[in-house]
Amino acid sequence: MRRQLKSPAGAAGSAGAADPGALLLAPSRWRLWELALWAAIWAVPVFFGQHAALVNEIAILALFALSLDLILGYAGIVSLGHAAFFGVGAYGAALFAKHVMPDPLVGLAVGTSLSALLGLITSPMIVRGTDLTRLMVTMGVALVLLELANKFDGLTGGADGLQGVVMSPLVIPFIGRFEFDLGARVASFYSLAVLFIAFLLLRRVVHSPLGISMQALRDNRLRLMAIGLSVQGRLVAVYTLAAGLAGAAGALLVQTTGFASLDVFEFHRSADVLLALVIGGAGWLWGGLVGAIAFKVLHDVISSFTAQYWTFWIGLFLVLLMLVGRERLFRPWSWFKRGQR
Amino acid sequence: MLTLLFDGIAYGMLLFVLALGLAVTMGLMNFINLAHGAFAMAGGYILILLMQRAGWPFLACLPAAFVITAAAGALLERTIYRPMYGKPHLDQVLFSIGLTFMAVASVDFFIGSSPQNVQLPDWLRQRFEFGSGPWMLGMGAYRLFIIATCLALALGLQAVLSRTRFGSRLRAAVDDPRVAAGLGIPVNRIFLLTFAVGSGLAGLGGALGADILGLDPTFPLKFMVYFLIVCAVGGTSSITGPLTAALLLGIADVMGKYYLPKLGAFIVYVLMIAILLWRPQGLFSREGKR
């Protein structure tokens, strides 16, 4: 079920008397393919400006999926309500822009903080309990928020959504001042930049002692306690961080599209991001990105055949994917072999 | 207010019958089956189709709904559910969501997305009233029928569970499938039967309650949450647990929607979160059960 972090471990034959420091540091070094991939990703909005809106969409979904990976891939929590944080970030940023100040970066910070706060508040619920109760609680929080947003329609615009969220230009010190254009070019760079920064941040965390301890938590909670580390504290920290990043994704959505609607809280949003992450692979940093791209492609391909019934084909895809086994998706030669993973 | 209580009890009993199959599946096979709502929906649509297209009487459609969904459940269990048993809960969740999507889209395609109307027979449309004023108890015959049927089912199932050999084998298999298999209990067959009966009950509940609950393709997703609440709060290791949870849920929902219409379904979710915070393993589970 879990993919390992990229590390030189597992090689047959020993590393002999190699310096432990070097061995420990090795996984944290940037690989050539990682650099190449990011260069390619950045090249897209630069050279293919006509796809800016698509880049924007995928970047937002990728950030959302990356945040889900934190709790699914590392803490092992199955959440069907991650949209709760996405929605809080979205509405938080939208309302902030409309009523307080339309600066995008400040709004982003506000959206992120609000959803992180929600994550912190709800974290006691997910630290205990079984898979089922956690599933219920995460779904429940999202449902409650959906209802709240619906009921307080004076504030949120209710079923019609919150229109007319206009952002002021993006001001980046030493770099410049960028107006959000209708062609979404600035938006695509903005979202991609936020995604990139989040990725860099998480990459550092994953290879730090905290990150290793999260991997250890995933492997064996009992053992983690037995070496004196707190399971609960870590889960709360990771859940809060995940909530914050999901909120950032939500904030980006409203800032770049100009409006917020109730569907930011809906079940299908939680289910879609879960699916995207599973396709890309939970438990490694690139899972969210790869998954977001694959999901978007899948969605567009299927929708071009049958716009109304795409849920059927997605459902079929899910069923087959689960029957075959998630890890075997990218190893077709193992499809016809029986037995173990 | 008594009428509300009565309505709430009817709703709760319905939820109980609907959710029972799910609770047993979870307790027995440790399988989170989010497609359970689809079986309920199937039962409702079977009722509709038989009544409207084949002209069957209401009462006859109920056992038909049970049998057909039970058969479908058995077929699916044997073919696609069984390989999923040992897999992690995440896989099971995604798998069953996928099935639900397929079911919802299929119904939408073949039958259409408008809500279906159930033509109840005349004898179920009567209404009995006792007392007057705020303490009046108004009992619709339909709801009485629902309560009576569900109660009978609950008692019957409890009897099967505690008095028959199948029941004791089932309880053994729930406690520890490996040991049970070691004792020669045909665990696979018990899983199959239990899953079939559970799905059949869902179908029956869907047919029985189609009028109250509203039947359209969004049914599985709308009500799945309620079924899961019943299982999470009531626990999956008994019949009385889900029964109590379902009644609580039904009454809370009906009363909540009446007295506080602004907050509607909201109340139920908050209540659920509060209960699960207080007792993460549900109100009735045994300690330490997964």
Added chain:
Amino acid sequence: MSGAVDTPDDVVLQTLGLVKRFGGITATNNVSMIIRRGARHALIGPNGAGKTTLINQLTGVLAPSEGRVLLGGRDITTLAPHKRVALGLVRTFQINQLFATLTPLQSLALAVAGRRGRARRWWAPMGSDAQINAECEQLLAQFRLTDFANRTTSELPYGKRRLLEIALAVAQKPSVLLLDEPAAGVPGPERADILATVAALPDDVSVLLIEHDMDLVFSFAKTLTVLVNGTVLTEGTPEQIAADPQVRAVYLGDSVPARPGAHHG
């Protein structure tokens, strides 16, 4: 929060009337035990006597139904497991509890970082702390794991995994060490390594050892407690226990001579 018990200075770990019930079964029945500083204390008894259950209560994995646990005079009965480790109470597990996807080096580095309070660092990568690296190198050498340092734990042979299990405990620099059947199922060469490590533990570390291997018990322990059906049958020196007819009847049988040391094997 220290208990109201007057604890003599050299008692490092003690239980007072510990009871644990699981439904109708009493797994631990009024156990009062004392472990002194520098102890080489073994807990023996037939399978199912409740030895591991007792360890679980000492470490906080299980909450006792009644009774108290005191560490250095301080009442830790309700203290969370990871906090007890910080106080120096460390255990190994009878069934290996390791981090399957980490390497031994990573596991040890994490354990050492935890002890040094550096396990919450989130920016500097693992491996950038020279002191931690040095300790890991020394631990790997001590437990003869250097050649396997960079292999995924799930790929290690069983004997090496057992060594890692103990290495993780030693990395905590414990003051009280609870070893739950450290040599169980371990093949020849690694067995000798484990025995050597256990024998080489510093004098100020107090050790409670659960074992079935009587050779190991009698060569290592200075005090023995015999646990049967959750109750302490008797306590004493190895010679006393080996000669005790009750213990022989219940557990030892005739395989251990009345004077340990006369047996070669």
